[in-house]
Amino acid sequence: xxxxxxxxxxxxxxxxxxxxxxxxxxxxxxxxxxxxxxxxxxxxxxxxxxxxxxxxxxxxxxxxxxxxxxxxxxxxxxxxxxxxxxxxxxxxxxxxxxxxxxxxxxxxxxxxxxxxxxxxxxxxxxxxxxxxxxxxxxxxxxxxxxxxxxxxxxxxxxxxxxxxxxxxxxxxxxxxxxx
Numbered sequence: 001x002x003x004x005x006x007x008x009x010x011x012x013x014x015x016x017x018x019x020x021x022x023x024x025x026x027x028x029x030x031x032x033x034x035x036x037x038x039x040x041x042x043x044x045x046x047x048x049x050x051x052x053x054x055x056x057x058x059x060x061x062x063x064x065x066x067x068x069x070x071x072x073x074x075x076x077x078x079x080x081x082x083x084x085x086x087x088x089x090x091x092x093x094x095x096x097x098x099x100x101x102x103x104x105x106x107x108x109x110x111x112x113x114x115x116x117x118x119x120x121x122x123x124x125x126x127x128x129x130x131x132x133x134x135x136x137x138x139x140x141x142x143x144x145x146x147x148x149x150x151x152x153x154x155x156x157x158x159x160x161x162x163x164x165x166x167x168x169x170x171x172x173x174x175x176x177x178x179x
Contacts, residue, residue, distance in 0.1 A: 016038075016040075018039065019042045019050060020043050020044070021050060022043055026078070029052065029078070031043065031045065032076045033053050033057060033074070035072055035074075040057055047158070052158075060073075079111065083114055085113065085115060088103065088115065089118040090118060090126025090141075091118050091119060091123060091124055092124060094124070096140045097150060100150050104154050107159060108157035114160045115161050117164060118164045119163060119165065126141055128141040129144070
């Protein structure tokens with residue numbers, strides 16, 4: 001981000017925020033933000049860039065909440081990596097839908113764009129299948145509807161949900177579920 005300009009902005013009355021999407025000179029997921037006494041201008045490369053730029057503007061406004069003046073600034077932000085994610089291992093620990101939705105919101109604020117869910121392993125199954133015994137031993141296991149709802153929540157926050165589906169290769173898991 002660029003350094004703040006020295007001129008403080010005095011805010012009173014209506015303070016407009018202009019948001020446009022223009023991918024002509026910005027890489028994917030990036031944005032340019034200008035804030036001064038006349039308002040804020042956010043130019044984003046795409047919807048994800050707009051989302052990240054709005055997060056930055058909200059952080060800036062929260063930092064200066066209640067102040068009569070604050071420094072005007074300009075910044076351009078482009079992610080260093082196209083894929084920024086985190087793994088949640090539901091095959092070895094439990095997490096209910098409410099916690100996973102909260103994690104989606106936290107990860108979005110951290111500008112992650114992938115949530116990798118390891119759904120099952122030897123120890124546990126994080127998904128409950130109606131007609132199969134898998135997942136019924138876990139009271140926090142997600143139904144397929146829950147998994148779809150989590151996917152929609154992630155998509156609304158510009159995260160790709162990467163659900164790890166693999167064969168039950170561990171003998172212990174097969175014997176446990178199919179004695």
